[in-house]
Structure formats: structure tokens, C-alpha cells
Amino acid sequence: MPPGGNGRVLVVACGALAREILAVTRQRGLGHLDVTCLPAILHNRPEKIPAAVEAAVTERGGDYTSVFVAYADCGTGGALAATCARLGVSMIEGPHCYSFFEGNAAFAAHGEGTAFYLTDFLARQFDAFVWRPLGLDRHPELLPMYFGNYETLVHQVQAEDPDTEARARRAAELLGLRYEKRFTGYGELETALAAL
Incomplete structure (x- = not known):
């Protein structure tokens, strides 16, 4: 090119x-x-x-x-x-946005196999990107199949917003998971863009 x-x-x-x-x-x-x-x-x-x-x-x-x-x-x-x-x-760099928002090295060090992650975007769009596409709105009996091995919903916060946090807490409640909030900011996305 x-x-x-x-x-x-x-x-x-x-x-x-x-x-x-x-x-x-x-x-x-x-x-x-x-x-x-x-x-x-x-x-x-x-x-x-x-x-x-x-x-x-x-x-x-x-x-x-x-x-x-x-x-x-x-x-x-x-x-x-x-x-x-x-x-x-x-x-x-990184396997996914959850990793680069938190920082790839920090994310890898956590080794959290029982955590389900939401960014601010996914917290706001939970119904459209998780709940309905997985059919949980129509078949809640599938919930243990999809989320039975998770213990915690980790909300990676890019920008503090009470409405987004409330949506993430609602998602944790719907999934039956403990809610954890981590402020990541824009992480390595910001670093990468600033380097351009």
C-alpha cells in the first residue's frame, strides 16, 4: 500500500x-x-x-x-x-481490549480464569451484545451453561459515569456474579494512539 x-x-x-x-x-x-x-x-x-x-x-x-x-x-x-x-x-498489541485497557503485562499477571470482563462499551451495550445474542432473554435456563464457571464480573472503567456503572452492576446481577470495578482509563490504547 x-x-x-x-x-x-x-x-x-x-x-x-x-x-x-x-x-x-x-x-x-x-x-x-x-x-x-x-x-x-x-x-x-x-x-x-x-x-x-x-x-x-x-x-x-x-x-x-x-x-x-x-x-x-x-x-x-x-x-x-x-x-x-x-x-x-x-x-x-494484546489479545483483546480487556488486556490493553488494563495494560497487557498487568492483565497477564492477574490470570483470572473465573472473571467475566465488561468495558464501558459492553456495560452500555450488554443487552445488545451479550444478553440477547446468547438467547438469555428467551432462555434464561442457559445462564449456567454460559456463565456457570465465572465468579466475578470485572468492570474495566474507562471514564467514570454513574449510569454506565449502574448498567455494569445490573449485568453482574443478571449473571449472578460478584461485581468488581477497576478504573483502567484508556490504558495502552491511549499510549498507542499518542505514539502516532
Whole structure:
């Protein structure tokens, strides 16, 4: 992909990160970044993420000095990293957003196999991205099958907001999990964007 000469950076992002990316770009004065978001619902079919990212980079990337992909692996099993390498674009480090929000090293050190994670986005969109797609609104008897091995719902807070926290607490209650709140801020997403 030949780089454009306009000095601008295209950020191809997961739609679940749109609010956070826009907040970071405003706070850090990163006016040279242009953001295009792909549908967050792609996370329900992660095998489709690499092709969607490639299409966005191919369609728009040639007009930019560089392209950055604001996705971690996100369940693609390394396919997204391979696609980015082939296209010559960089991407955020880590297995998923729960890891880079907390910090990849800190997240790995926790080793929390019994924790279910919600970012602010997922707390706000819990019904649309978890409850209804898993059929729990129609078949609550499936709850132990999906969440029986979890003990805690960890709400990774990017920005303090009482409504978002109330939604995360409601999700924990619906799932029958202990609620834990961790303020992460924007974590390594902010670091990665600031470096652009």
C-alpha cells in the first residue's frame, strides 16, 4: 500500500472503541488522526474481522501517510496480525481490549480464569451484545451453561459515569456474579494512539 503524503494517519478501529478513541484524540490534541470504525458486532464473528479490516485499509489507506489498526487479536487466532503484516500496517498489541485497557503485562499477571470482563462499551451495550445474542432473554435456563464457571464480573472503567456503572452492576446481577470495578482509563490504547 503506497503511503499518501498528507501527514495524516488513518485509524481503522473497532466500533466498540469509537467513544474512547475520540476521547483520547480530543484530550491529547491528536487532530492528525482520522478514524473509521467497523461494526462492533464483528466480535460475534471474529473470523470476519481480518477481511473487514483489509477492505477498509485497501479502500482508504492509500490517502494517508500511515495506517494504524485499533484492534487487538480479538479472537482471530493471529489472522488479523498476519493481515496487518501483509498490508504493512501496525496494530495495537494484546489479545483483546480487556488486556490493553488494563495494560497487557498487568492483565497477564492477574490470570483470572473465573472473571467475566465488561468495558464501558459492553456495560452500555450488554443487552445488545451479550444478553440477547446468547438467547438469555428467551432462555434464561442457559445462564449456567454460559456463565456457570465465572465468579466475578470485572468492570474495566474507562471514564467514570454513574449510569454506565449502574448498567455494569445490573449485568453482574443478571449473571449472578460478584461485581468488581477497576478504573483502567484508556490504558495502552491511549499510549498507542499518542505514539502516532
